[in-house]
Structure formats: structure tokens, C-alpha cells
Amino acid sequence: MDLLGSSPPTSPYTLPVNSSSPVPSSSPSVSPSPSLASTALFCSLLSLLSLLGITGNLYTLVLLLRRSRGRRRRGAACCLTRIPVPSCLASSSSPSSSPTSSPSSSSLHLQVLSLALADLLYLFTAPFIVYDSLASGWAFGELGCRLLLSLDLLTMHASIFTLTAMSLDRYRAVAHPLRTSSSNSSNLLRVGLAWGLAVALSLPMMITLHLEDGDNHEGQLCVPAWDEQSSKVYLSVLFCTSILGPGLAIGALYATLGRLYWVSQTRPAWATGSNSACSPRAPKPKVLLLILGIVMAFWACFLPFWIWQLLPLYQPDMLRTVPVGTQVTVNRILTGLTYGNSCVNPFFYTLLTGKQKHNNRQALAPANQLCRKSPPLQ
Template identity: 30%
Template sequence: MEMQDTNASEETGLCLLSEDYKQIYLPLTYSIIFVLGLPLNGAVLWLSWRQTKRWSCATIYLVNLMVADLLYVLTLPFLIVTYSLGDWWPFGELLCRLVRFLFYTNLYGSILLLTCISVHRFLGVCHPLRSLPYRTRRHALRGAAATWALVVLQLLPTLGFSHTDYIHGQMVCYDMTGQENFDQFFAYSMVLTLSGFVLPSLVILVCYSLMVRSLAKPAETLVGAGTTIRAKSIRTILLVCSLFALCFVPFHVSRSFYITLRFLMSQDCRLLTVASAAYKVWRPLVSMSCCLNPVLYFLSVGKNGVRLFRKLRHDKVGEHPAGGERGRARGGQIWAVSR
């Protein structure tokens, strides 16, 4: 939940903002994300676990991305209940801090992991031979571990800023912080936006610009970049750019604009109302990345995902009494040939 606008307005002498729409809009959008995100991310993790070959570098990054999504999706029922009850938080202080922390962990963890995937794809397309020593599973594991460590370190302050409080006798859970700490939160938020969003976005932009220039060359001039690699690279560029355009960019622009107005103590009630509504509309939509990230996995694995589904389906038939040992053998044979 965002900083309570009713309470903040009374303390600072600003506008009294109506947020009745949140009781319908937020539970609805969070419910849709939960219904879609839980099975999609769960399916990706299950398929990755069941695949027989060793995980590639891209799969390592994508599995970590699904883990971040799943951790956040599992917190959505708490938010659905809270907003359905009119911002009343009945789950206590610890869960309040944890839910807020996991939201930002998912957000900035997703951005950094997408950056790792983009850099990995850039090296494979633009420097396929020179980058071979760096495009290994060991480096991918180290990159994923470093990403988690960096994200946790960046977001530790959110555990202190977010907390519960009583407003008009009702317990609420601050997403930002109380009015007394808002100046410190504003400075921290700007630094986090720069380090967690702007800089990774610039890295992705540079990587994709160089990739597009390289992929635009005739196929015969690209060393080691066959049709499959070109197709995967193009799909990755399109999907990641869509994720940023639909989820990350609007959220950070609206959020930065909103908290800047709050920091400057703007007296323009109409502008403040629009900024507040824009931020609260885009806040759940940034979580749509939890539903779109699994698509990146299936685009990355390509036909291997279909083959794995086919293998698992035949395994299920083989385990059925009517299938017997013949069904299991046939499923295994198909997988051996298809792989």
C-alpha cells in the first residue's frame, strides 16, 4: 500500500485525495496476476527441474527470474485481502515489511536478471568467439548470485521504511513510509531508481542497439550466428523491450513524479490527484511482468519446451496401468529421438 494520502494530506496541509477506486481496481488486478502468474511460473520451474540436459546460461538466469516472480506472486493474497477491506492490514508488522520487501525484490531483481540475459545474448551475437570463456555456467551462476546479493543490499532500507501504523483507528501497512521520514525516503528512492532501473536500462539499450546493428548484416557475415540464434535474439529483444515499455518505464516515471510532488509539497491539488492516480494505476501493472517473464523462457527454449511437454505427457501415459511398460518405453524413445 502506498503512503496513506488521507493522513499525509492532513499533516502537510495538502489535498485530500479520494482513493475509493483502489478497493475494486487493486484486488481485481492483483487477483488476475495471481491466477496467471502462479501456474505460469510454477510450470516453468517444474519444466526446468524435469529437463534432462544441463541448464544453459540463459536457463540459469531465467529460473532465477521465475523464483523471484513466484516469491512475489505468493504475497499477492495478502494485498488482495487488504485492499478488499479498504486498506486495513490485519497481518501484523513482520508480514507488512516482508510483503513490501518482496515486491521491490521482484521488481529490481527482474530488471537486473533481464540485464544479465541481455548482456549474455549480446556477447553471443556480437562477440561469439571472444566471449566463449565468459559465457559459461559457472559465470552464469556467479552472475545470478551477485544479482541477488546486490538486490538484497539495495533494498534493505525498505525493511526500515515500510511499517504498520494506525490511521483513524485502522491499521495500515506503509509501502513508502510515514510523513516524518519522507525526506530520507525520497533521497533513497531516487538513488534506487538510478541504480536499479536507469543504469540497467542504459546497459540493455546499448546491448540491443549493437545487437540490432549486428543482426542487420547479411547472415553469411555473422560468425557463429545461425538462423536459430538470430531468431532467439530478435524474440528476446522484442519481449524485453515490451516488458520495459509496458511495465517498468511507466511505473518508474509515474512513481518518481508522484513522490517528487510530495517532496516539494505541491499545492496543486489537481496535479497531485492525477500523479497519485497514475502511480497507483501503474503499481499493480508493473507486476504483470510476473506473467510475461515465463513467455521469455518458452521463447528461449524454443522447440525444446514442446518436446519436454511431449515427453512428460508420454511419461504420464506410461505410468497409467493401461499404458504399462510399453507406454513408458515409447515415451522415452520419442524423447531420445526428438532431443
């Protein structure tokens, strides 16, 4: 999908409704139609990525729902037992912080659910891109134009904001283990806030998008009703909120986690003292690496995409020397790359939730033994 498909520049995700001219605004006004073989290959690959991604994310959703029901059944089996806790935890213990409950696991599953939903919504736009590449006109009207392109912005921001919250939760679980007990309502609030911010950032695009007739009878284009300078400002803000800002935040969190892991591995055993249960815990390297893998995959797929969209705004002369056919090819490659991100994510999601489930089972094994030995509350 071309983000800068017309003049003036459009939003990152603005789709030219005529596939014969999916080129940035700095390109010549007359652009040759892509070859039939190139178009067929692009549509086939995009359809395959969409099919694989939708299947994988639906599998992730079913797996999360099944594991959620299993956790509720296991939690009910030990809800009326006396389980001793370390003295440093006694002051903060409560029914909601029972060893049978796992706030971090519940939060992680909710965040993965949010990511999978964002991927699904994004993948559902692929058929529109395929249709636009094959057809000679836009058949979904101005409402379809607004919803489709705003949905792209919405899911992109919802994903990165959720990943930032996920990284923050992992940091809190390591650096402040006594403060990680959070209720389901607070977990829902954080995920809802991520989606709320995403809606707020995509709303200007939804309001201003409309259909215009292209130059030289090239069909209709979906463009925002603002000038080039406003588009430049808006795109720059979106780049900061979807790539730069979250990237700096996540980078700082993982740098701190790396330092904590290094300290935990090099600290002598006698230095932990008797209250080691209350001190920062060594990070789980595999869980952290899986989350980092999801973040790195997002950046690898969307950073080149954003660079290509900002290039004609900040360096318009550079693209004037690039042949139109090359620009069309780059647009299609980067479009496939963004859809490929949603296609590979379910692999990370399955490994991540499976690893967290394994860690929780190991942590709860002593508590389950106490459940079998301790008398019920009278």
C-alpha cells in the same frame, strides 16, 4: 499497490495498510474511501492476474527442469567420442567445450529460471494487496510489512539485473563466440550476484520500515523511518538501478548487436575467409527479439509506475490539482500493470527456451552424426 502511500513519501512499493488512503504524499490529508464496486473490480482483476501468473511461471519451472534432465541424458550418450573441431578452435577445446555441451543454453536456462522465481515471489504478494484493499486494518504486523514491501523491491531488481546479464551473454555469444564457454559455477555466480545486489538495494527499506497510525484514524500505514529528503534520494537511486542504468546498458548492447547483424547480412561471402568459424556470428534474430520483448515488457509495466512514484517528489504541485479519486484509480491501474508483467512473462519464457532448444538441436546435428560414426576413445 501504492508506493507513496503516506507522508513522508515511502519507498517505491510502500503499501498503505489502509486501503482507504492509497494516495501520494502530496494529496489532501482527508481522502474518501473507494467505492465498493471499484474495490471489488480491482481485487478480482488482481486475483486473476496472480492466478494466471503463478500457473504460468510454475509451468515454466517444470518445463525447464524436464529439459535440464533431457540435456544430461543426451550429453552422456556421446561423452567418449572423437569429434574433430575447426583448427581455430583446437587451442581452446577441452572436455567442457564438447559439442554435446551448450554453455550458452545452460546459462540461458538458469537465467530464465531466475526470472521465473522472481515473478513467482512477486505474484505471491498479491493476496496481501487484495486483503489490504478489502479489510479495515493490517493483520500481518510489522514483520509482514517489512518482508512484503522489501520483497517487491528485491524481485524487481533481481529481474532487471538478470535481464541485463542475459543481454550481455547474448552479446558475448555473437561478438566473441570463442569466449562463451563458461562453467555452471560461473553461471550460478552471475545469477547469485544479481540477487545479491538486489538484496543490498532493498535492505535499507527492510530495516527502516515500520507501522504508524494514519491521520484521522485511517488505520496503520507502513512507512520508512526517514525524512522526505532521504526518501527522495533513496527513490532516485532505486530508479537509476532498476530502470535508467540497466536501460542504458541493455540499449547499448542491442544497438551493437543490431550493427553486427547488419554487417553480417551485408558482408560479401568472400569477405569471411577460411576462418569464418572463428569470426563473430550473425545473431539469431528470433532469440534476440524474444529477449528484447521481455525487456520491453518490463519497461512498459514499470516505467509508468516509477514516474507516478517520483512525480510527487519532484513536482508536488501537479498532484494537488488531481482529484483524490483519480489518484486512487491511477494507483490501482499501475499496480495491476506491474502484476500483469509477471503474468505475460511465462509466454516469453516458453518461446525463448523452446527457440534456444531448437537452435541447439540444429547446431548439434552434425556432431551427433560424428558420434555414431567415430570409434570410442581407447
